[in-house]
Structure formats: C-alpha cells, structure tokens
Amino acid sequence: MLIMVDSKYSNIVLGYNDELIWKHLKHLCLQTVTSEQIEHLHRRFKQLSGDQPTIRKEHFDNIPDLEFNPIRSKIVHAFFDKRNLRQESDGLADEINFEDFLTIMSYFRPIEMNMNEEQLDHFRKEKLKFLFHMYDSDHDGKITLQEYRNVVEELLSGNPHLEKESARSIADGAMMEAASICVGQMEPDQVYEGITFEDFLKMWQGIDIETKMHVRFLNMETIAQCH
Amino acid sequence: MPESCLQIAVGVLVGAIIFGTDHKSPPVMNTNIYFLYLLPPIVLKEGYFMPTRPFFENIGSILWWSVLGALLNAFGIGLSLYAICQIEAFGLTDVDLLQNLLFGSMISAVDPVAALAVFEEASVNEQLYMMIFGESLLNDGITVVLYNIFIAFSQMHRYEEIEPVDVLAGFARFFVVGLGGVLFGIVFGFVSAFMTRFTQNISSIEPLLVFMFSYLSYLSAETLYISGILAMTACAVTMKKYVEENVSQNSYTTIKYFMKMLSSVSETLIFVFMGVSTVGKNHEWNWAFVSFTLLFCLVWRAISVFALFYISNKFRTYPFTVKDQLIISYSGFRGASSFSLAFLLHASLFPRKKMFITATLVVIYFTVFIQGITIGPLVKYLDVKKTNKKESINEEVHMRLMDHLKVGTEDICGHWGHYQLRDKFKKFDNKYLKKILIRKNEPKSSIVSLYKKLEIRQAIEMAESGMISSAGSTASFQSNRNRRVHRPSPEEVESMRDMLAHNLYQVRQRAPSYNRYTLATETSEKQAKEILIRHQNSLQQSLRKGHSLPWGRPVPASTKHLHYFSLPHGSSHPVRRKTRSDIFTGDYGSDSDHVVSAMFSSQRRLRSLESKQQHKEIIPMAQLNRRAEPSDFTAQTGSSSKLDRSATIRRPALMPKPQFGTAVMRGYESDEEEKAAAAASRQSVKRATEKRDVHFHKAQRRK
Numbered sequence: 001m002l003i004m005v006d007s008k009y010s011n012i013v014l015g016y017n018d019e020l021i022w023k024h025l026k027h028l029c030l031q032t033v034t035s036e037q038i039e040h041l042h043r044r045f046k047q048l049s050g051d052q053p054t055i056r057k058e059h060f061d062n063i064p065d066l067e068f069n070p071i072r073s074k075i076v077h078a079f080f081d082k083r084n085l086r087q088e089s090d091g092l093a094d095e096i097n098f099e100d101f102l103t104i105m106s107y108f109r110p111i112e113m114n115m116n117e118e119q120l121d122h123f124r125k126e127k128l129k130f131l132f133h134m135y136d137s138d139h140d141g142k143i144t145l146q147e148y149r150n151v152v153e154e155l156l157s158g159n160p161h162l163e164k165e166s167a168r169s170i171a172d173g174a175m176m177e178a179a180s181i182c183v184g185q186m187e188p189d190q191v192y193e194g195i196t197f198e199d200f201l202k203m204w205q206g207i208d209i210e211t212k213m214h215v216r217f218l219n220m221e222t223i224a225q226c227h
Numbered sequence: 228m229p230e231s232c233l234q235i236a237v238g239v240l241v242g243a244i245i246f247g248t249d250h251k252s253p254p255v256m257n258t259n260i261y262f263l264y265l266l267p268p269i270v271l272k273e274g275y276f277m278p279t280r281p282f283f284e285n286i287g288s289i290l291w292w293s294v295l296g297a298l299l300n301a302f303g304i305g306l307s308l309y310a311i312c313q314i315e316a317f318g319l320t321d322v323d324l325l326q327n328l329l330f331g332s333m334i335s336a337v338d339p340v341a342a343l344a345v346f347e348e349a350s351v352n353e354q355l356y357m358m359i360f361g362e363s364l365l366n367d368g369i370t371v372v373l374y375n376i377f378i379a380f381s382q383m384h385r386y387e388e389i390e391p392v393d394v395l396a397g398f399a400r401f402f403v404v405g406l407g408g409v410l411f412g413i414v415f416g417f418v419s420a421f422m423t424r425f426t427q428n429i430s431s432i433e434p435l436l437v438f439m440f441s442y443l444s445y446l447s448a449e450t451l452y453i454s455g456i457l458a459m460t461a462c463a464v465t466m467k468k469y470v471e472e473n474v475s476q477n478s479y480t481t482i483k484y485f486m487k488m489l490s491s492v493s494e495t496l497i498f499v500f501m502g503v504s505t506v507g508k509n510h511e512w513n514w515a516f517v518s519f520t521l522l523f524c525l526v527w528r529a530i531s532v533f534a535l536f537y538i539s540n541k542f543r544t545y546p547f548t549v550k551d552q553l554i555i556s557y558s559g560f561r562g563a564s565s566f567s568l569a570f571l572l573h574a575s576l577f578p579r580k581k582m583f584i585t586a587t588l589v590v591i592y593f594t595v596f597i598q599g600i601t602i603g604p605l606v607k608y609l610d611v612k613k614t615n616k617k618e619s620i621n622e623e624v625h626m627r628l629m630d631h632l633k634v635g636t637e638d639i640c641g642h643w644g645h646y647q648l649r650d651k652f653k654k655f656d657n658k659y660l661k662k663i664l665i666r667k668n669e670p671k672s673s674i675v676s677l678y679k680k681l682e683i684r685q686a687i688e689m690a691e692s693g694m695i696s697s698a699g700s701t702a703s704f705q706s707n708r709n710r711r712v713h714r715p716s717p718e719e720v721e722s723m724r725d726m727l728a729h730n731l732y733q734v735r736q737r738a739p740s741y742n743r744y745t746l747a748t749e750t751s752e753k754q755a756k757e758i759l760i761r762h763q764n765s766l767q768q769s770l771r772k773g774h775s776l777p778w779g780r781p782v783p784a785s786t787k788h789l790h791y792f793s794l795p796h797g798s799s800h801p802v803r804r805k806t807r808s809d810i811f812t813g814d815y816g817s818d819s820d821h822v823v824s825a826m827f828s829s830q831r832r833l834r835s836l837e838s839k840q841q842h843k844e845i846i847p848m849a850q851l852n853r854r855a856e857p858s859d860f861t862a863q864t865g866s867s868s869k870l871d872r873s874a875t876i877r878r879p880a881l882m883p884k885p886q887f888g889t890a891v892m893r894g895y896e897s898d899e900e901e902k903a904a905a906a907a908s909r910q911s912v913k914r915a916t917e918k919r920d921v922h923f924h925k926a927q928r929r930k
Contacts, residue, residue, distance in 0.1 A: 041640065044639075044640055048639075060639070063638050063639060065638045066635055066638045066639065068654070069631055069634060069635045069638070070631060071628060071631045071632065071635065072635065075631075075632060075635040075636070075639075078632075079639075105636075105640070108633075108636055110544045110545070131625070131628070131629070131632075134628070134632070151624070151628065152624060155624065155627050155628060155631070170620060170624070173620050173681065173682065174620040174621045174624055177620055177621055178621055181621075203621055204625075212626075212629060213629055213632075213633070214544060214633075215633055215636050215637055215640065
C-alpha cells in the first residue's frame with residue numbers, strides 16, 4: 001500500500017518525530033486522505049479539544065448542530081469505541097488522540113476507482129463493521145432484539161408524535177426480516193438469537209454501501225462553531 | 228419498441244390517408260395551440276412525477292450537463308452547419324448564420340422519454356436515470372428560451388444591426404428567463420399548496436386547484452416573457468409534496484391519472500401530427516443538409532457528453548463510467564419538441580423552412596426508430612450497473628442511520644457538506660413550511676410508513692396463504708395457530724358486536740338487511756371469498772410489481788373501489804384489534820353477506836368507472852370449493868376481519884408512488900378517519916407486537 005506523506009504533515013503534528021509518523025500512518029492506511037485534508041482535520045481536532053492533544057467525550061458537547069442529531073450518543077460512542085480504533089481490547093476509550101480521530105475518519109472516505117476486488121471487499125467490510133459496532137452496543141458480536149429496538153427508538157426519537165410501541169414493533173419486524181434473510185424459513189421451534197456480523201454482511205449484500213457511506217471532504221474553511 | 232414509434236406510425240398512416248384523399252395536410256397545429264395547449268401537460272407531468280431526492284442529490288451534475296449540453300449542442304450543430312452551408316456545391320448559401328444557429332437550437336431539443344422507458348425496464352442505476360431524466364426536464368425549457376432569443380434576433384430585419392450589446396443582452400436574458408421562471412414557479416407552488424390546506428370540505432376542487440395553478444404559473448410566466456416551462460416544472464415540484472399531504476384520496480388519484488392522461492394525449496397528438504406532415508408537400512429534400520444535420524447531431528452529442536462528463540467527473544465522488552457516458556450519448560432521441568419548433572417557424576423569415584422540417588423529421592425518425600429500438604439491447608449488452616432497490620425495513624432503518632451518521636460526522640468535522648444542506652432544509656421545512664402548508668401536520672417518519680406498508684403486505688400475504696392452505700389444512704395447523712393466537716373473550720366479543728352494530732349502519736342502509744340465520748350462505752359467501760381473493764391477488768401483484776423503480780407505475784384499477792369502503796366516523800377500534808388473529812385463522816363470517824352487499828352497492832356506484840376488473844367481480848364467479856369453514860368463530864369476528872382487511876387493503880392503494888426517500892402514507896379521507904386509522908394502525912401494531920412478543924418470548928424462554 002502506497003503511503004503518501006507530505007512534509008507539511010510533519011510540521012503540523014506537534015510533538016511527534018518522523019519515525020513515529022511513519023508507524024502511525026502505516027496503521028491508518030491513509031492512502032486516500034491527502035495532506036490537505038489531514039491539515040484540515042487537525043485544525044478541527046485542535047478546535048474541538050481546545051488545543052489539547054486528546055479529546056474526551058465532553059468535547060463533543062460543544063458542537064451545537066450535533067445536539068439535534070437523534071443518534072448523537074451512538075456517534076460519539078463510535079468515536080471512542082475501541083473496536084473501531086483497531087485496538088485489541090474491548091470497551092470504550094476515555095480519550096482519543098489525533099491518530100485515533102483520523103482512524104475513525106478513514107472509515108468515511110470514498111472509494112478510489114483504481115481499487116481492485118480484494119481491496120474493495122476489504123473496504124466494504126470495514127465500513128460495515130463500523131456500522132455493526134454502532135448497533136451492537138454491548139460488544140458481544142451480535143445485534144440482539146433489544147439492541148435493535150434501542151437503535152430504532154433513537155432514530156425515531158426526534159419525532160414526538162410517534163409512540164414507543166411503533167418503534168418496538170418496527171424493530172421486531174426488522175428482526176424478523178433479518179431472520180428470514182439470514183436463516184431462511186424458520187421452524188416454529190427455532191430460535192433466532194441475534195444478527196451476527198456474517199448475517200449483517202448478508203443483509204447488505206445487494207446494496208452498495210461503499211457508495212453511500214462517505215463524507216465528502218470539501219476544501220472549505222473550518223467553521224468556528226465550537227463555543 | 229418505444230411507444231413513440233407506434234404513435235408516429237399511426238400518424239403516418241393517417242397522413243397517408245389524408246394525403247391520398249385530400250392532397251393537402253390539414254393545418255391543425257399552430258404556435259398558439261402548441262405552446263398553450265399541447266406543451267404544458269407534458270411539462271407538468273414530467274415535473275410532477277419527478278423523484279425529488281435523487282434529483283437534488285445529483286443536481287450539480289444534472290444542471291451542468293443539461294444547460295451546458297444544450298448550449299454546446301445548439302451552437303456546435305449550428306456553427307458546423309453554417310460551415311457546411313458556406314460550401315457552394317450544396318446550394319445552401321442563402322442559409323445564414325442566424326438561421327443555422329436557430330436550427331441548431333431547435334434540433335438540439337432532446338426528448339428522451341423513450342430512453343427513460345428503456346432504462347426503467349432495465350433497472351439501470353439511479354445516477355444514470357437521473358441524468359437523462361434531468362436532461363429531459365430542463366432541456367425543453369432551455370431550448371425554447373434559446374429558440375425565442377434567436378427568433379427575436381432574426382426579427383431584427385438586418386442582422387448587421389445585431390451588436391455585441393444585443394448578444395450580451397441575449398445571454399442575460401437567458402439567465403433571467405431561466406431563473407425567473409424557477410422562482411415564479413416556486414411561488415405559485417407554495418400558493419397552491421397553501422390553498423389546498425383549506426379544501427377539506429370541498430375536495431372536488433382540489434384537482435382543479437392543482438391543474439389551474441400550474442397552468443396559471445405557465446401562462447403568467449409566458450406573459451412576462453420568462454420561461455413558462457421552467458416555471459411550471461418548479462411549481463409542480465414544489466407543490467407536490469405539500470399537496471399530496473393535504474389532498475383527499477380521490478383527488479390524489481384523479482390528479483395523478485388525469486395528468487398522465489393529458490400528457491399522453493398531447494404527446495400522441497403531436498406525434499400523430501408529425502406523422503401526418505411527413506406525408507405531404509411540406510418537404511424540400513437537400514441531401515447535404517439533411518445528412519450533415521444527422522451526422523452533426525450524433526457527433527456533437529457524443530462530444531458534449533464526453534467533454535462535459537469528463538469535467539464533472541472530477542467533482543463527483545462517484546464518476547460516471549465510460550459505459551454510462553456511452554449510453555447517455557446514445558440516448559439523444561429527438562421528438563415532439565424539435566418538430567413543433569421547426570413547424571412553427573415563420574415561412575417569411577425562413578425561406579428554407581421546408582428544408583428544416585425535412586431535416587428535423589429525418590433526425591427524429593432516425594433517433595426514434597433506429598436508436599430507440601437498439602438502445603434496449605445496447606443497455607443489456609453493455610451490462611450497465613443496475614440499481615438494487617429492495618424494500619425492506621432493515622434497509623430503511625440502516626439508510627436512516629447512515630444519513631444521521633453522515634450528518635453527525637460532518638458536524639464533527641466541521642464541514643458543510645451536501646447532507647448538511649439537505650438536513651438543514653428538512654429542518655426548515657418541518658419547522659415552518661409544513662406547518663403553514665399542510666393541513667394536519669403530523670410528521671410521518673418514512674421508517675414508520677414503510678413499516679406499515681410492509682406490515683399490510685405481510686398481512687395480505689399471510690391471509691392469502693392462510694386461506695389457500697386452509698383448504699387443505701389439517702387440524703394441527705389450526706391448533707398451531709390457536710396456540711399462538713389470543714382468543715377473544717366473551718366480553719370483547721360483546722363489545723365488538725356493539726361496535727359493529729353501530730358502525731355497520733351505513734353499510735346496511737344500502738342493502739336489505741340479512742340475517743345470518745335466515746339466509747342461505749352458500750353462494751354469496753363463496754362469491755365474497757372469491758371477490759376478496761381476487762382483490763388480494765391483484766393487490767399483491769401490484770405491490771410486488773410496483774417496486775423496482777416505481778416511477779409512474781399506475782395503480783391497478785381494482786384498488787379503486789376499495790376506497791369506497793368509507794368507514795364511518797369513530798369506527799371500530801375493537802374491530803380492528805382482531806386483525807391478526809382473524810386473518811390467521813382464516814375466519815369468514817356469514818356476515819360476509821353484509822360485506823358482499825356493501826361491495827355490490829359500491830360497485831353500483833362505480834359503474835361509471837367501468838374498469839375491466841370490476842366487470843370480473845360483478846359477474847358471479849364459478850363456484851369454488853372453499854373449505855375454510857371455521858369451526859369456532861362468531862359472526863362479528865368474521866365480518867370484522869373482512870371489513871378490517873378491506874380497510875387495511877385500502878391503504879396500499881397508493882403504494883406504487885414515485886417517491887424515493889419519503890414514502891408518505893396516504894389514504895386518509897378525513898380527519899376522523901385519519902384518527903380512526905391511526906388508532907387502528909396503533910392497534911394493529913399492538914397486535915403485531917404482541918404476536919411477535921409471543922414469538923420472541925418463546926425464543927427467549929427456550930434459551
């Protein structure tokens with residue numbers, strides 16, 4: 001994998017020497033994030049963290065627009081989820097540094113046209129894993145009915161007119177659908193415990209998630225909105 | 228074979244007849260008729276049925292391609308033809324630059340309706356479809372604007388008088404006309420949406436409002452010399468979202484069908500007229516002009532596609548592949564607009580008008596027949612990327628999650644991206660616009676709507692499978708279901724009976740009152756079942772069919788009469804509570820005759836509609852051997868299930884709607900019914916939940 005490093009980057013990241021940069025970047029597979037974008041994100045990181053080297057969950061409270069997002073807590077959790085940060089352990093990190101921030105951001109980059117099949121597949125799996133972790137809040141590798149219900153409730157929480165039971169029944173319906181896709185026709189005695197990652201992959205088989213899950217990095221000035 | 232081919236063929240036939248008998252083609256089309264009566268319905272229909280979300284997601288590329296493509300084509304073709312005309316040998320030197328440019332703008336009016344039909348059938352990917360769709364939408368407006376500008380220029384008698392100032396003025400006019408039209412249309416759209424908010428009690432004028440306001444926007448824009456086409460399109464797009472929420476069920480159906488009908492009529496008339504003029508003395512054949520026109524049309528389209536897309540691909544996250552671009556360049560069908568514009572030239576200003584007409588006709592025939600027929604196989608051969616629209620709750624939930632996730636991430640990154648814009652617009656819309664423009668604003672989540680829709684579909688399927696399998700069902704099957712289903716207690720049955728007695732009053736008014744104890748149940752019961760089965764079959768088919776790319780797919784006629792099951796006010800909550808259980812046990816009450824009579828009476832009312840399927844049902848069916856004789860049911864539960872099912876069937880009537888993101892649930896006739904239906908759906912949702920809870924609890928217990 002080719003890694004493009006600009007000398008600019010070394011200037012930006014304070015307190016790191018060149019060797020460390022290489023090591024970190026290797027882990028991050030940052031071949032499609034340009035140095036401009038890194039710079040941009042770094043600026044944003046500093047803004048969010050208040051010029052400190054790490055961000056905590058509280059720092060995300062400063063973003064006004066994020067308040068209105070129904071799945072706000074899930075998104076914030078996703079940033080701190082150790083599984084997303086490619087660390088072997090489980091659970092939530094307390095704080096993340098810029099490397100971790102970039103790692104999370106790298107899940108959202110668009111695909112390159114010159115990727116081969118294997119890379120595309122890997123890419124797709126990465127993104128789907130990110131989504132899977134958002135659903136699977138107790139980190140047991142399965143999306144259970146309760147977790148799914150939780151997600152749907154959160155999604156619909158922005159709408160005051162809907163009752164909780166609609167959310168529940170929707171989640172139930174979705175689980176049944178998932179069960180029918182993953183397991184096929186179930187015997188009346190069979191039990192469907194939860195959606196595993198393989199099942200999750202199966203559900204998304206026809207749909208191009210790679211094209212849908214990306215954030216376009218426009219080259220605009222960071223909007224100073226953190227206060 | 229695209230429809231336009233047939234229409235033209237019919238036209239040619241008619242023309243041949245007229246020519247054979249009369250020796251002159253009847254002058255049925257002039258400027259007024261075309262621009263005032265024939266063009267607006269077509270434009271309105273295109274604008275109204277536009278799928279908004281994909282359109283606005285791709286709007287940058289669409290605008291870039293349509294506007295610049297039209298301009299590039301017009302000027303390219305015009306200038307190349309001018310170059311050709313300069314060659315003495317062809318005898319075309321009297322066609323000056325202005326005329327050539329005008330001809331170029333006329334001939335670049337693309338009409339890719341046939342291409343769209345092919346794409347829809349082949350389920351090509353969304354982006355490709357939207358590009359062509361967007362082009363067809365905007366191209367008319369742009370071409371007409373250009374055409375008018377050039378006509379205005381050519382009316383300045385000596386074109387040496389045209390100074391650079393005038394040319395600049397022409398450019399400015401282009402923008403003013405275009406943007407002004409759009410703004411105008413938006414204003415009209417809002418006004419008409421606002422008016423529909425108050426039309427609860429006079430729902431019959433709602434279609435009128437929609438059509439009149441669109442047409443009004445077109446006319447007033449034209450009087451002010453701004454683009455009426457763009458105004459009407461903008462009006463339709465703006466209006467649609469709010470009008471659909473406000474307007475009654477029947478009005479909605481009326482609007483939809485009437486719009487399609489009008490536009491088909493217009494198109495057919497234009498194509499027929501085109502065929503008629505083919506056979507006639509309106510021609511002047513000039514080999515050079517005609518052949519070079521055709522050549523330049525194809526060449527310039529290819530050039531514009533590849534050049535423009537090369538540039539716009541740099542800004543797109545997902546660029547168009549060469550295959551896509553090839554398809555787009557091949558789908559440059561010309562149609563009614565170019566012909567009409569050619570036909571309406573003033574012979575005095577354009578001495579070579581006949582030659583223009585001939586050339587236009589040749590290009591149209593070539594593109595429609597040859598390209599039209601071959602584009603289908605070409606799409607298949609090139610194996611263009613297909614779209615994958617499965618409708619499932621999971622997908623909807625995931626998509627929603629991803630939308631929010633993307634917005635959230637953008638917030639965190641501090642970027643202003645597309646999703647932000649869309650999100651902000653949605654918030655603004657919900658906060659202000661919807662409150663002003665929509666009658667009873669209960670924002671419906673698309674997840675919930677989709678869920679309800681799928682639930683209904685599932686209910687129908689289960690009912691059907693329950694019905695069919697119960698014919699050969701064993702006792703164990705019944706007992707299985709009995710185990711899982713909650714049987715109604717006697718008090719509940721009592722209350723249901725009361726409710727029913729109260730609510731079936733209206734139905735009974737139209738039919739003699741039957742008593743299940745006195746009437747022989749055989750024939751009518753079987754007929755009723757047969758009718759219901761057929762209803763459900765057709766509904767299921769429509770539900771199944773209508774979801775690959777549901778643009779403009781018609782609602783099957785059978786669902787029409789289900790609207791007339793007007794549930795009386797404050798209707799039957801406990802009745803609906805029985806939805807699930809009754810459907811599963813396949814109960815059919817002998818109070819079916821009540822419902823049968825209701826059905827027949829409604830069908831009497833509908834005689835005016837006279838749809839084919841109605842006839843099928845009115846004629847008594849062959850006796851089917853229905854063995855779904857339930858051993859344990861009550862009259863009430865039976866009829867309740869039927870009524871209920873028909874009530875729930877009522878809702879899918881509008882499923883195949885051309886909407887992507889927001890599948891808004893329709894089907895509420897009045898406020899009371901809306902409340903009842905909402906309550907009912909809550910009830911049915913409750914039942915579903917309980918049932919599923921049972922299922923999952925069992926699962927968990929097993930653990």
